[in-house]
Amino acid sequence: MMPLAGRWLSSLAVRSGGHGVLFDCGEGTQIALREANWGFRAIDAICISHLHADHVGGLIGILFMLANSGREEAVDVYGPPGLVEIVKGQRLLAPILPFEVRCQELQPDERFSVGDLQLTCTQGEHLVTCLAYRVDLPRRPRFDPERARQLGLPVELWGKLQDGETVAWDGRAVKPEEVVGPPRRGLSLAYVTDTRPSDALASLATEVDLVVCDVTFGAPDDAARAVETKHMTFAEAAELARQAQAKRLWLTHFSPALPHPEEYLDSAWAHFPYTVLGHDGMRATLRFDE
Numbered sequence: 001m002m003p004l005a006g007r008w009l010s011s012l013a014v015r016s017g018g019h020g021v022l023f024d025c026g027e028g029t030q031i032a033l034r035e036a037n038w039g040f041r042a043i044d045a046i047c048i049s050h051l052h053a054d055h056v057g058g059l060i061g062i063l064f065m066l067a068n069s070g071r072e073e074a075v076d077v078y079g080p081p082g083l084v085e086i087v088k089g090q091r092l093l094a095p096i097l098p099f100e101v102r103c104q105e106l107q108p109d110e111r112f113s114v115g116d117l118q119l120t121c122t123q124g125e126h127l128v129t130c131l132a133y134r135v136d137l138p139r140r141p142r143f144d145p146e147r148a149r150q151l152g153l154p155v156e157l158w159g160k161l162q163d164g165e166t167v168a169w170d171g172r173a174v175k176p177e178e179v180v181g182p183p184r185r186g187l188s189l190a191y192v193t194d195t196r197p198s199d200a201l202a203s204l205a206t207e208v209d210l211v212v213c214d215v216t217f218g219a220p221d222d223a224a225r226a227v228e229t230k231h232m233t234f235a236e237a238a239e240l241a242r243q244a245q246a247k248r249l250w251l252t253h254f255s256p257a258l259p260h261p262e263e264y265l266d267s268a269w270a271h272f273p274y275t276v277l278g279h280d281g282m283r284a285t286l287r288f289d290e
Contacts, residue, residue, distance in 0.1 A: 001054050002256055008032045008280050009054045010253060012191055012212055015042065016137055019115030022046045022062065023133060023191045029058035030065045036281050041069040045114045047121075048079030049193050050130035051086050060090040067097050074100040078112065078121075080129040081105045106131060122204045124195025126230040132192040134204050139288055142181040151178065187286045190246070193253050196230050197240045205244035209286050212278065213237040214253040218264030234264045238271035252278035 003009050009026025013033065020042040022029070033040065043066060048056050059077075066075060077087055084103045091101070104112070108123040108131070117135050124130040143162045151174060157167045161176045168174075190205035193214040205211050216231035217223070226233050232240070234251065241249040249272055254261045261277055268275040 003028060004256060004259075006280065007254070009058070010049075010193060011058070013038060013043075014117070014135060014189070017116050018042060019044050019117065021114050021117060021119075021135070024049050024055040024193070025058040025062050026054045027057040028061075030061040032280060033062075033065075036283070039069065040065045041071045043075065044073070045076040045078065047119070047131075047133055047191075048077065048083060049124075049132065049191070050080055050126060050128050051082050052128065052194070055194070056086060059087065060093050063090075063094055063097060063101065066099065067094070070098075072098050074102055076114070077101060077103045078106055078119075079103075080131050082129070120204070122200050124192065124201060125198060126194045126196075130194050132190065132195065132201055132204055134190045134208065135188060137187040137286075139184045139186040140180075141176075141184055144179050144181065148179045153179070185289055187288060189286065190244075192240070194231060196227065197232055197236045199243075202240055202243040205240070205246055208244065208246050210248045210250065210284065211241050211244065211246045212250045212252055213240065215251040215261070215264075215268075216253055216255045218254075218258050218261060218267070220267065234261075234268040235271055238268035238275055241275070242272045246272075247274065249275040250278045250282070251275060 008028050010024040011026055011029040011032060012023040014021045022043050025046060083105050087101065087103050106121055108121060111120045117137055119133060119135050121131040121133050124132050140162050143158060148158055153169055153174065157169060160167050161179050164176050166173050166175050188208040189210040190208045191212050192201055195214065214232050215234045215237045217226045217233045223233055237251060238249060
């Protein structure tokens with residue numbers, strides 16, 4: 001809810017194939033990105049969970065940095081209803097940018113793409129409308145070049161078949177299943193913040209490689225306060241990850257009243273042992289299974 005020494009406000013950056021997506025951008029996000037030595041120009045989209053200042057107050061700084069990076073391509077900003085007015089207000093500080101800022105207010109379960117990344121959202125339970133996001137990077141099935149050569153297929157048709165298209169060749173229709181293997185598991189993550197746990201959120205995060213999740217409160221005695229303010233405790237976030245059958249859980253969005261969140265990790269591990277504390281600059285590379 002407020003920055004502390006050594007603890008910035010909410011933001012998560014995802015990069016894949018030259019495309020970048022930023023989830024939330026609290027005050028100071030541009031500085032945190034500089035400290036991480038991540039470039040700005042590749043940020044194609046910004047996804048806002050909700051319109052509280054600690055999640056959107058840094059948007060104007062990000063837009064300035066994108067402009068100073070030489071970006072001229074359009075930038076898409078996604079978020080809940082009311083987003084257009086928030087962006088319009090911040091744009092008063094930057095009325096002229098070298099790229100178009102396109103805003104889209106999302107409804108729950110809406111789907112969209114950024115490069116090869118496929119995104120969807122669902123509604124959380126907070127004091128204002130709040131969206132949780134899931135990101136999927138599909139993996140194409142394994143291609144059998146030897147079988148393609150046996151069929152006499154020219155190389156220029158191979159990509160279409162691997163993408164699932166049927167192609168015409170030598171007087172007949174060649175189907176993808178003739179030269180590709182079964183579907184393969186892709187990569188996925190979920191970003192869940194400022195919300196109570198729910199079955200809908202567990203469904204959104206089903207079998208993801210990583211959940212990044214709100215844990216504003218630590219002690220079991222704070223459970224009533226978490227219900228009142230529409231946040232989660234360590235135990236609730238871990239139970240959400242367990243229910244979703246996620247692979248890993250990163251905890252974030254600690255209350256300023258939690259200067260030492262590690263003191264509450266045991267309550268998370270009791271529900272989901274693959275839990276770690278998030279920290280500024282934390283990063284990981286998700287890789288396809290072999």
